[in-house]
Every structure is written in C-alpha cells, then in structure tokens.
Amino acid sequence: MSVRRLAEDELQPAQFKFTRDNARWAKQTIGKYPKGRQASAVIPLLMRAQDQDGWVTKAAIERVAEMLDMPFIRVLEVATFYTQFQLAPVGTKAHVQVCGTTPCMLRGARDLIKVCKSRIGEQQFQTNEDGTLSWEEVECQGACVNAPMVMIGRDTYEDLTPERLDEIMEAFAVGKGDTITPGPQIDRITSAPVGGLTCLTEDPAVKKTKRRANGAAGAAKAKSAPAPSLDDKNRPKGIKKPAQADDLKLISGVGPKLEKVLHGLGIYTFGQVAKWKKAEREWVDGYLKFKGRIERDDWVRQAKALAKGGEAEYVRVFGKKPR
Ligand code: FES
Known part of the structure; x- marks a missing residue:
C-alpha cells in the first residue's frame, strides 16, 4: 500500500x-x-x-x-x-482505484494498470493533460470474486478487461460516467456464476411441495408456486411509457434487469411505486419472486423520497445518496 x-x-x-x-x-x-x-x-x-x-x-x-x-x-x-479518502487533488471527472491485491493481480490487474498508465500517466495520482482523470493502485476492495476490478467514486466496476476499462474511462472523461452501470461488466448478476446458475436452480419451497405430493398416493399433482396472474386485481396499475421516465435504478434493490421488468409492467415513475398498497407490493414481490425484499428494502419509502425531491430529498431522508 x-x-x-x-x-x-x-x-x-x-x-x-x-x-x-x-x-x-x-x-x-x-x-x-x-x-x-x-x-x-x-x-x-x-x-x-x-x-x-x-x-x-x-x-x-x-x-x-x-x-x-x-x-x-x-x-x-x-x-x-481509508483509501476512499483522497488527500490531494485528483482527476475532476474520475479517480480510478485499481485493486492490486492477489486475486485481482492473478486475474489481470497488471493489464488494467497498463491502461491507466497509457491513458492517464505513468505515476499514480498524476492527472491526465486536461486534469479529468487520475489513478492509483489500492488494496483489496472486497469484490475479489469478480476480479479484476476498479473503484471509481463509490462504485465498483468488476470483471474487467483492459478494453472495458478503457471504455469506462473514456465515458468518465467526457462526463458520461453515469451511463455505465457499476458492478459486473459481463453478463452475470452480482457474483452469481459466470454462464448462469449451476445449482439451486429450483425454488426449494417448490421442490419440497413436489416431494410431498409425489409421496402421497393419489395425492393431487404437486403445485409449483406460479407467478401471480397478470390479470390479478392487485397488480399495480401500469402506464404508457412517459416522455421522461424516472431512473428506477435509484431505488436500492432495483438494477437494470429489474428496471426492465418493471417497465414491462408499465411502472416508469417513482410516484407509481410510492403509491403501492400492501396488496400491490405483495403482488409485485410474488411476481419478482422476491420473498419480501420489497418490504425489506423499503421501496415505497425510497420512492416517496425520490418522487418528492429527487436525490436531495433521498439524502435528507436516508442520510446517503441513492444506490
Ligand atoms: S483482491 Fe481485488 S477486490 Fe479483493
């Protein structure tokens, strides 16, 4: 260090x-x-x-x-x-912290550092010509399972290749860093296995029901837990896509994939989520197979704050930035 x-x-x-x-x-x-x-x-x-x-x-x-x-x-x-605190001026658009600890090093951190050196400068904390970017090597950032990775601001960018890091830095340099979704930069959800699930591919509750049903002579066919019907009266009312949809990803617990699913249900605004009653929350929870996550993450309170005063109100209510 x-x-x-x-x-x-x-x-x-x-x-x-x-x-x-x-x-x-x-x-x-x-x-x-x-x-x-x-x-x-x-x-x-x-x-x-x-x-x-x-x-x-x-x-x-x-x-x-x-x-x-x-x-x-x-x-x-x-x-x-804490390396999260910068003790000297850094790039005005992004300070790239490259993890150089063993798992990241074994998975290609050296090549990421090469990109930083060629794009920004040989020395750590040196800025590029227009002062927008800087870099440093840091110790483990706790995302080793998706190594190699970098941290920019409060976000991590994982499963990186040199080419992807170069694209990410370009986006930040031109002020479009917010167009890059943090987290894994390959097709996997959080730290799930690359290429999809290899175990626990079935809902354990469904499995149990099936076992019980199969063991009982003449018992009715085992029931899986079907997703609630789209015609159910508790399905929250959807709307047509408005010209200006809200960024639902600001709600903690909603990522790009979930946002797409919500759009598919006609949910585009914080105001819609903020009005969900218990039965509607349960319907969405069941539809997403979330097992109570909407309540645990308190989507409604988050959405209320965002609908009322955007990120500033969210910070006021939760004491931190959304996401
Ligand atoms: S070793 Fe890089 S995040 Fe842990």
Whole structure:
C-alpha cells in the first residue's frame, strides 16, 4: 500500500467551510448518534467534505475534528487510513482505484494498470493533460470474486478487461460516467456464476411441495408456486411509457434487469411505486419472486423520497445518496 500523507502545504487551502446545505446535513448526521458518541460521524463528515471539494484538505480535517470535538490526530488517522479518502487533488471527472491485491493481480490487474498508465500517466495520482482523470493502485476492495476490478467514486466496476476499462474511462472523461452501470461488466448478476446458475436452480419451497405430493398416493399433482396472474386485481396499475421516465435504478434493490421488468409492467415513475398498497407490493414481490425484499428494502419509502425531491430529498431522508 502506498504511504498516505497529507498533500504538500502549497496545495492546501487556508480554510474549509461546509456549504450551507452540507452544514445542515452534517448537523443532522451528528444528531443521529447518542450524546458523547458524535465521533461516530467522522467518516460521513469527511466523505461529505470530499464530495464538496473533490479531496480531503488539512483544513477540512481540522474543521471536522472541531465539529466532533475530537483531537485532530484522531481524524487524521481516519483520513489517512481509508483509501476512499483522497488527500490531494485528483482527476475532476474520475479517480480510478485499481485493486492490486492477489486475486485481482492473478486475474489481470497488471493489464488494467497498463491502461491507466497509457491513458492517464505513468505515476499514480498524476492527472491526465486536461486534469479529468487520475489513478492509483489500492488494496483489496472486497469484490475479489469478480476480479479484476476498479473503484471509481463509490462504485465498483468488476470483471474487467483492459478494453472495458478503457471504455469506462473514456465515458468518465467526457462526463458520461453515469451511463455505465457499476458492478459486473459481463453478463452475470452480482457474483452469481459466470454462464448462469449451476445449482439451486429450483425454488426449494417448490421442490419440497413436489416431494410431498409425489409421496402421497393419489395425492393431487404437486403445485409449483406460479407467478401471480397478470390479470390479478392487485397488480399495480401500469402506464404508457412517459416522455421522461424516472431512473428506477435509484431505488436500492432495483438494477437494470429489474428496471426492465418493471417497465414491462408499465411502472416508469417513482410516484407509481410510492403509491403501492400492501396488496400491490405483495403482488409485485410474488411476481419478482422476491420473498419480501420489497418490504425489506423499503421501496415505497425510497420512492416517496425520490418522487418528492429527487436525490436531495433521498439524502435528507436516508442520510446517503441513492444506490
Ligand atoms: S483482491 Fe481485488 S477486490 Fe479483493
């Protein structure tokens, strides 16, 4: 791991101040912790300072220490420990963190680093000519199963080839990073096996029912758990695709594939999801074979916040950005 120190004095601004919105947010965040435990807010506050200025300055560390009544050294320890915190200015559009730990290295991280060097610059933290991109090598980011991978901002991009990384960097460089879906860059869902499931291909509940039914002489034919009928009265009302559909992927638990399925049901807006009653949620849950995930992820509350005030309202309600 590279040595992590604060940037040279000449790069450090004299002061740090949270914007009015961020200061309000910081106050709320600190208020979530019991009295005397406000130090627990150190990571969110440092991250917000980084989101605001692009990197964590010495003045920001001092300000966060002051706000949380912590010694400067304690906040400095946190900022210098986690590679998620940038201690010097980085690319304005993307800072690419390439995992160089063993699983990623064995699966091609060296070739990804070559792409970074040729596209951005030989040295880590050096920016490209127009200052939009920079890179560094980091330790394991916890996505080894989909190695090799890089992290950009808060997202990971996995199962990479040098060509795909080059495309991703190009998209970020021209300000279109949000068109790239994070996660695996090959056709697999999260960390499921490449090429589709090899086991647990049948719903265990269905299997059990079948076994019971087969064992009972003259018993009625085993019933599988059919998806609820599309004509069911509890199916949420769909609409025609509007000119401006909402990005349903902002709801935690909805990925690109699920979004397509929801579109197929005529669900295009946060407002629609926000109005789902219990029976409708159960219908969608059954249709997606989700086993309660809609409730667990609280889609309705998420959709309500997004419908009311977009990402800003989501951040206000959940204390973090959507997704
Ligand atoms: S080794 Fe690269 S993510 Fe773990």
